[in-house]
Amino acid sequence: MITTMRQITRRAMLTGLLRAVLCVLASHSAFAQADPLPSWQEGATKKSIIEFVTRVATPGGPQFVAPVQRIAVFDNDGTLWSEQPVYFQVMFAFDRIKALAPRHPEWKDAQPFKAAIESDSGALAASGEKGLLEIVTASHAGMTTDAFSQTVADWLASARHPRFNQPYDKLVYQPQLELLAYLRQNGFKTFIVSGGGVEFMRVFAERTYGIPPEQVVGSSGVVKFQLGPDGTPELIKEPKIEFIDDGPGKPVGINRFIGRRPILAFGNSDGDLQMLQWTAAGGGARFIGIVHHTDGEREWAYDRTSPVGKLDKALEEGLAKGWTIVDMKRDWKVIYPFQNL
Incomplete structure (x- = not known):
């Protein structure tokens, strides 16, 4: 009888201890998940x-x-x-200008296109917002919206950031x-x-x-x-x-x-x-x-x-x-x- 009572008491203690451990683990898990x-x-x-x-x-x-x-x-x-x-979209536009340059020989001597083709950051900066708009407009136009989306997706898949060597996205x-x-x-x-x-x-x-x-x-x-x-x-x-x-x-x-x-x-x-x-x-x-x-x-x-x-x-x-x-x-x-x- 005494042995049976000891076994029951021991089992109850172990069960209680197990529950306590599970509660602690659960609380720690909840805390970890609670940090958004x-x-x-x-x-x-x-x-x-x-x-x-x-x-x-x-x-x-x-x-x-x-x-x-x-x-x-x-x-x-x-x-x-x-x-x-x-801006990364400007990098995309520069790359597009270089890709399109063979079709536009007039860009070779015309700013801001000449600066984009030659990667001349100083001349590009000097062209100001107007120059950037010219480059973005020329590099984005003349295609369907579907073709443009595919061109952007292809660029994101292949281009790499100059500092981190990672895809821009x-x-x-x-x-x-x-x-x-x-x-x-x-x-x-x-x-x-x-x-x-x-x-x-x-x-x-x-x-x-x-x-x-x-x-x-x-x-x-x-x-x-x-x-x-x-x-x-x-x-x-x-x-x-x-x-x-x-x-x-x-x-x-x-x-x-x-x-x-x-x-x-x-x-x-x-x-x-x-x-x-x-x-x-x-x-x-x-x-x-x-x-x-x-x-x-x-x-x-x-x-x-x-x-x-x-x-x-x-x-x-x-x-x-x-x-x-x-x-x-x-x-x-x-x-x-x-x-x-």
């Missing part, structure tokens, strides 16, 4: 993001926002992927990928609102960011419908600019293509300032984020004087109004997915 932003350093920046999402996504809370109104907009260049030493920011996923898990609809070409970004946005093409807002050229030689309907890209989705164009693009004022906006440059201001001006809970490039070792360090991604007025306003300034060096454990935590 593992590539973000613990601190005020990460805390502000999680607290905002919690507030607007908690039913019955004082700042609850209905899912249909949880709109988040992100700039692309410098906010979701790198933009140095020059691998230079996306791991912390931002986590943030996009976290927002969608909490009922947000995520959009790209960028100065980049809308048809260029749509080639990779869904595969890279999980953002479908209909949620990409960008600059666009004129497109014309016509019947091809075999009678098949097609859309042809023409050498004319239709809409520039940059600076004051961003809130216009949001109004035109999204139709709702966002409650969260992320940018990294003065070209994003009006989008950030437009988002902040709405009622209720708002989150305004700026990616500040401060890591010259893992990425680049630049802001007020950079010809690419200049961050001056937006930084001043962000500091004055208490917007969340993401210090890349301090706040991100890793920059790119191919780096290890």
Whole structure:
């Protein structure tokens, strides 16, 4: 009888111990899974993001926002992927100009095409925004939209970034990928609102960011419908600019293509300032984020004087109004997915 009681007691103790161990393991597992932003350093920046999402996504809370109104907009260049030493779409345009040059002997002595063909960065810089627009327009036009998409996809598969020797679409920011996923898990609809070409970004946005093409807002050229030689309907890209989705164009693009004022906006440059201001001006809970490039070792360090991604007025306003300034060096454990935590 005594032996039986001891066996029962021992079995109960072992069962209780096993349950306790399982509870501890489960709690540790839950804790590990509970961190939605593992590539973000613990601190005020990460805390502000999680607290905002919690507030607007908690039913019955004082700042609850209905899912249909949880709109988040992100700039692309410098906010979701790198933009140095020059915007990646410009790199694509340069490569297209070189590929098309044999068909255009007049480009050999005409700027800015001569500079693009010869990879003369100084002459390209001297051509300014007008010169870049000429190059982008000439390199993107004269083909169907389907052919253009395939050309972009082929370029992304073969081209490599000059510093990292990685495909350009691998230079996306791991912390931002986590943030996009976290927002969608909490009922947000995520959009790209960028100065980049809308048809260029749509080639990779869904595969890279999980953002479908209909949620990409960008600059666009004129497109014309016509019947091809075999009678098949097609859309042809023409050498004319239709809409520039940059600076004051961003809130216009949001109004035109999204139709709702966002409650969260992320940018990294003065070209994003009006989008950030437009988002902040709405009622209720708002989150305004700026990616500040401060890591010259893992990425680049630049802001007020950079010809690419200049961050001056937006930084001043962000500091004055208490917007969340993401210090890349301090706040991100890793920059790119191919780096290890």
